[in-house]
Amino acid sequence: MIELAGIRRTFRVGDQEVRALVDIDASFEAGEYIALMGPSGSGKSTLLNILGCLDRPDAGTYRLAGREVGDLSSHELTLVRRHEIGFVFQFFHLVPRLTAARNVELPMLFAGVPRRERRRRVEAALAAVDISNRADHRPDQLSGGQRQRVAIARATVMEPRILLADEPTGNLDRDSSERVLEVLETMNAKGLTLVVVTHDPRVARRADRVLLLVDGQIAKSFRGSELPAGNLAALGLPTPPESTS
Amino acid sequence: MRLRSLLGFGLEALFAHRLRSLLSLVGMSIGVAAVVVLTGLGEGARTYVTDQFASLGSHLLIVVPGRVETVGALPGIGGTPKDLTLEDSEALRREIPEIRRIAPIAMATEAVAHRERRRQVAVVGATPEFLEVRQLAMRRGTFLPPGELRRGSAVAVLGAETAAELFPGEDALGKVVRIGGLRVRVIGVLEPRGVQMGLNLDEVAVIPVATAMRLFNRSSLFRILVEGSSHTDLDRLSQRVIEVLTERHGDEDVTCLTQEAMLSSFSQILTALTLAVGAIGAISLAVAGIGIMNVMLVSVSERTTEVGLLRALGVSRDQIVGVFLVEATLLSILGGLVGTGLGLVGVRVLRLVYPAFPAAAPTWAIAAALATALVVGLAFGVLPARRASRLDPVTALNGR
Ligand SMILES: Nc1ncnc2c1ncn2[C@@H]1O[C@H](COP(=O)(O)OP(=O)(O)OP(=O)(O)O)[C@@H](O)[C@H]1O
Ligand SMILES: [Mg+2]
Numbered sequence: 338m339i340e341l342a343g344i345r346r347t348f349r350v351g352d353q354e355v356r357a358l359v360d361i362d363a364s365f366e367a368g369e370y371i372a373l374m375g376p377s378g379s380g381k382s383t384l385l386n387i388l389g390c391l392d393r394p395d396a397g398t399y400r401l402a403g404r405e406v407g408d409l410s411s412h413e414l415t416l417v418r419r420h421e422i423g424f425v426f427q428f429f430h431l432v433p434r435l436t437a438a439r440n441v442e443l444p445m446l447f448a449g450v451p452r453r454e455r456r457r458r459v460e461a462a463l464a465a466v467d468i469s470n471r472a473d474h475r476p477d478q479l480s481g482g483q484r485q486r487v488a489i490a491r492a493t494v495m496e497p498r499i500l501l502a503d504e505p506t507g508n509l510d511r512d513s514s515e516r517v518l519e520v521l522e523t524m525n526a527k528g529l530t531l532v533v534v535t536h537d538p539r540v541a542r543r544a545d546r547v548l549l550l551v552d553g554q555i556a557k558s559f560r561g562s563e564l565p566a567g568n569l570a571a572l573g574l575p576t577p578p579e580s581t582s
Numbered sequence: 583m584r585l586r587s588l589l590g591f592g593l594e595a596l597f598a599h600r601l602r603s604l605l606s607l608v609g610m611s612i613g614v615a616a617v618v619v620l621t622g623l624g625e626g627a628r629t630y631v632t633d634q635f636a637s638l639g640s641h642l643l644i645v646v647p648g649r650v651e652t653v654g655a656l657p658g659i660g661g662t663p664k665d666l667t668l669e670d671s672e673a674l675r676r677e678i679p680e681i682r683r684i685a686p687i688a689m690a691t692e693a694v695a696h697r698e699r700r701r702q703v704a705v706v707g708a709t710p711e712f713l714e715v716r717q718l719a720m721r722r723g724t725f726l727p728p729g730e731l732r733r734g735s736a737v738a739v740l741g742a743e744t745a746a747e748l749f750p751g752e753d754a755l756g757k758v759v760r761i762g763g764l765r766v767r768v769i770g771v772l773e774p775r776g777v778q779m780g781l782n783l784d785e786v787a788v789i790p791v792a793t794a795m796r797l798f799n800r801s802s803l804f805r806i807l808v809e810g811s812s813h814t815d816l817d818r819l820s821q822r823v824i825e826v827l828t829e830r831h832g833d834e835d836v837t838c839l840t841q842e843a844m845l846s847s848f849s850q851i852l853t854a855l856t857l858a859v860g861a862i863g864a865i866s867l868a869v870a871g872i873g874i875m876n877v878m879l880v881s882v883s884e885r886t887t888e889v890g891l892l893r894a895l896g897v898s899r900d901q902i903v904g905v906f907l908v909e910a911t912l913l914s915i916l917g918g919l920v921g922t923g924l925g926l927v928g929v930r931v932l933r934l935v936y937p938a939f940p941a942a943a944p945t946w947a948i949a950a951a952l953a954t955a956l957v958v959g960l961a962f963g964v965l966p967a968r969r970a971s972r973l974d975p976v977t978a979l980n981g982r
Contacts, residue, residue, distance in 0.1 A: 391894055391975045412898060419896020430891045430979065434598035444895040446587045495896070 338367040338498070338530055339388065344397035346383050346553075357383040359553040361397070365532070367498070370525045372541040372561060373534045375550030381534045382503055384550065388532060389422050389501045390414045402498065419448055423492030425502035429484040431476040437487045438463065438472040444495050462490035466520050482513025489520055499530040506540060518543065538564055592908040599881070603913060606870075606877040610917025610955055611924055613870040617863030617951040618925025618943045622932070624856025626941035631848050633940070634778050641682075642715070643808040643820050644839040645827070663835035665802035668731060668791065670827055674808065678822050682811040685715040688794040689804040694740075694787050695760045696748045703744050704786045705761055707794020707804075715807050716775075718783065723755050723770030726790055734792030739770040743784035761787060762797050776938065816840050860947055864954060870917065871958035878910050878966035889970050890978030899971040906967035907960060914959025918952045925951075 344361035347354050357380045365371055373381045386392040387399065390406060399406040402421065409417065431440050438459050445455045463469045466486035476484055485505060492500055502521065506514035518540060525531040533540065541547050544561035596603040647666040671686040688707030693700050706712075713725045725739055738759060745754040745768075754768045766789060775783040795801070810819045820838035828834045882889070889902060897905075925943060932941040 386976050389894065391979075415893075415896055415898045417896075418894060422896075424894045426979070430887060432888055432891070434594060439594075443892070444897075446591065447892070447895070447897045447901055449584060449587075491895070 338369070338402060339363075339365040340398075340400040342398045344384075344387065344394045344399065346380070346387065346392070346394050356553050358387070358394070361553075361555060363548065363555060363558075365530060367530055368525070368528045370522070370531045370543075370545040370561075371533070372544035372547045373532065373550060374536070374538075374541055374547055375556075379550040380553040381550055383553075385501050385503050385532065385534055388499070389424055390417050419444065420495060421498050423495070423497040423500040425485070425488050425492050425500065425505045427504040427507040429476070429481075429488045429508075431484055431488060431491075433476050436473050436475055437468065437479065437490075440476070440487055441491045441494050443491060448495065458494055459490075462494040463487075465493070465524075466490045467516075480513065481509050482516055485509060485513070485517050486520060489517070489524075493524060493529070497529070499532065500524065502531070502533045504534050504536065506535070506537060514540070588904055588908050589912070591905065592912050595881070595885075595905075595909055596912060602877055602880070606873045606913050607917040607920065609870040609873040610867075610914050610959075611921035613863065613867035614918045614921025614951045614955055615925040615928060616866045616921075617860055617954075618922055618948055619928040619932070620859040620863045621856050621947035622925070622929040622941045622943035624852065624859045625944045625947070626932075626939050628849060628852035628856060629940045629942065630938075631852060632845055634780075641810045641812060641814060641816065642841050643810070643816065643823060644841075644844075645806040645808060645823060646837050646839065647802060647805075647835065649835060649837055664831040664833070666806060666827075666836060667801065667803065668795075670830060671803070671806050672731070673830060674806070674823060674826055677826050678819070680810050680814045680819055680822070681808055682814075683711045683715050683809040685709055685712040685807040685809075686791055687712070687804050687807065688791050688798060688800065690794075690798045690800075692762045692787075692797070693760075694738075694744065694748065696757060699748050701744055701747055701785075703741070704781060705794060705797070706781075706786050706788045707791035707798075708788050709791055712788065712807075715809050716778065716783070718775055719773040721771045721773045722753075723768070725770055726788065727769075730790050730792065732792050734790040734794070734796065736764065736766040736793065737769045737789065738766040739772060739788040740768055741772050741782075741784045741786040741788075742774040743782070744787060745771045759787070761789065764793070764797050766793075816842070856944075856947075860950070863951070867951070867954050867958055870955075871914070871962040874910050874913050874959055875962035875965060877913070878906060878963055879969070881909070882906060882966045882970040885970075886973060886978045887981050889973050890975050890980075893973075893975035894979060902971040903967045906970050907963045910963025910966070911956065911959040914955045914963075915952075918955030921955070922948055922952060 341361050341363045344358055346358040347356050361384065373384065375381050383392070387394050393407070401417065406414070406417070432443065435443070441459045441462050442455050445458060450458070459472075460469065463472055466489050468483055468486050468490070471479060471483055471487075476487070479487065500521070505521070506517055509517060514537070521531060521533070522543065533544065535541055542561050542564045547559055547561050547564055548555050549557040645666065648663045668686055671684055675681055675684050685708060690705055691702055692705040694703050694705070708726065709731065710726050710728045721742060723739070726737065727735065738761065740748070740754055748754065748759065749757065754771055757768050758765055759768060772783065777783070789797070808819070808823060810816060820840060823838055824834060824836065827836045892902060929941050929943050932939070
């Protein structure tokens with residue numbers, strides 16, 4: 338499904354070079370559940386943006402479903418984002434003036450999906466994240482967990498093949514996190530490829546595979562269930578606040 | 583995506599910032615209303631003037647002394663024009679059978695007085711035919727008596743307004759008024775007629791032309807009105823008039839004006855006036871456009887993360903341009919419609935306040951104002967919309 342080879346991304350800040358991704362080789366299977374971990378600034382978000390065709394690497398190749406992404410025009414990349422990729426963000430990014438249902442409708446609105454079809458799919462998507470009863474609420478009338486579930490409904494309403502989530506539970510309490518993860522995992526079980534950036538070992542442990550990024554490189558790769566229980570510091574990771582409290 | 587979806591999305595965004603949208607909408611409304619009212623005034627002026635000439639009837643020639651339309655000749659070379667006299671008028675009637683009516687006119691401003699009341703009015707020296715030629719009607723009494731071309735008795739016919747002012751609550755008929763040093767008896771009062779050819783026919787005193795020339799101590803007529811019969815070719819008639827008078831004066835020293843010629847030249851001037859005034863209104867449209875641009879720039883910078891999100895959701899650059907252009911255009915069109923409404927109300931109010939002045943916003947001006955509003959919205963929306971579409975999605979999403 339996804340093949341990365343020699344991916345490099347360097348930012349210029351003044352006359353300084355920040356090497357966000359140094360040399361990334363990886364490949365993800367269709368339907369796989371990947372957790373990206375790593376200390377702050379290790380390049381997780383940068384990698385996710387490249388996977389989501391929001392950003393282009395300076396070097397290396399990225400093959401997505403058999404296509405060389407580097408060869409695509411910017412409009413083709415837009416279409417890839419529209420049809421094949423869903424995004425979920427730490428800060429939800431719901432449009433504040435629109436109701437939950439309108440927010441979910443948004444990608445279809447710009448994709449030219451007919452009105453009746455839109456309504457049908459909005460209902461289905463809201464039902465899938467179990468928030469149908471809040472369809473007419475605006476984001477400021479929803480809890481964080483509810484907002485994130487609306488955001489997931491929006492990310493999946495175009496039926497993408499890949500869902501990219503950057504710290505989707507980063508702003509949620511334990512119970513809300515659990516529900517959001519359940520929703521994501523249900524979708525993964527139905528074949529959606531899931532790439533989740535997280536600092537939470539409890540999240541990572543549920544993944545098929547954990548990629549540990551350090552200084553823009555993949556330092557380790559292991560099965561989620563193999564994630565060491567206590568000693569995250571040994572991996573160069575911060576100890577999550579939940580486990581200390 | 584369908585335009586309807588885009589419009590719905592735009593309206594939601596505008597509605598989310600009601601006050602801001604409203605203010606820029608008001609700016610646009612004022613601009614369009616200004617265009618509508620100002621062109622309404624200009625058009626009113628044009629109609630007003632043309633109506634006055636049109637009410638003269640279209641078979642009229644106006645003969646004035648002097649060559650008004652001399653092209654190329656230096657002033658003074660033709661010599662001073664000879665007087666236009668009562669004899670000229672008689673000669674015209676005698677020699678040109680196509681003339682149906684003829685009205686020699688002498689005119690000056692004089693004080694008309696009755697007891698202690700005095701009014702400065704236009705004193706018109708005329709013949710009985712003046713009544714028909716100027717399409718006047720009598721309210722009371724009779725018009726000037728016939729057959730007095732040379733003699734001129736001491737009688738006067740007063741305009742409606744003059745009569746009312748000199749004889750408030752009284753019947754003017756049979757009373758004696760003083761005009762200059764002359765005492766004349768009022769034999770009639772005219773129906774109100776309003777302003778015609780720059781002369782307010784309600785504020786006149788009409789006396790026999792011979793009496794007037796004596797009173798004014800003048801030998802030349804002010805002008806001669808010549809009316810052809812309904813099938814007369816006016817150009818030919820005017821040529822004949824000039825021929826006869828040139829023969830008599832030994833030089834071509836009179837000018838024949840047709841109503842048509844005067845109408846078209848006035849009409850041209852006043853259309854130019856309407857355009858100029860409309861252009862002034864258009865400046866306020868441009869100002870309104872800058873207001874819209876301002877609002878849209880603020881909107882774009884406020885909604886940076888929204889733009890980033892939309893890009894992540896697979897919304898193309900062109901669609902982002904569309905989103906903001908639609909909002910700008912909605913503002914300008916809504917403003918344009920409201921402004922048109924306001925302008926039409928304004929024009930109507932003008933007509934209520936000044937019933938005599940036919941203010942009317944021409945359809946072309948309303949269409950032009952709306953079209954300009956649309957173009958202004960598009961033109962001033964382009965910059966903010968392009969700015970939004972060029973945002974880097976990642977940077978925008980992070981709110982940087
Ligand atoms: N637009 C940018 N301009 C300059 N430097 C950037 C930019 N985006 C990221 N970087 C730098 O690239 C490096 C990797 O950033 P990235 O956001 O990918 O880290 P991260 O692993 O997501 O960190 P965190 O866990 O804090 O979110 C950092 O050093 C960051 O400062
Ligand atoms: Mg990050």
